[in-house]
Amino acid sequence: MEFDFVRSVAPLVVIVAVAAIALTTVMTSSTVFMMVLPSMIVFSVIAFFLGMKHGEFRASP
Secondary structure: OOOOHHHHHHHHHHHHHHHHHHHOOOOOHHHHHHHHHHHHHHHHHHHHHHHHHHHHHHHOO
């Protein structure tokens, strides 16, 4: 199965955006956009990178 960058990152961006919008109903929007959203983005980038490297390791002979 071949994935390009856009096809791999698009679901991740959608999940983070939906989660940030859903959190604005619970917390104030300034708290979500200044504190929660940046940490969600950093965590998703780290998790994506580690998952990509793990997939490359598992796919190599």
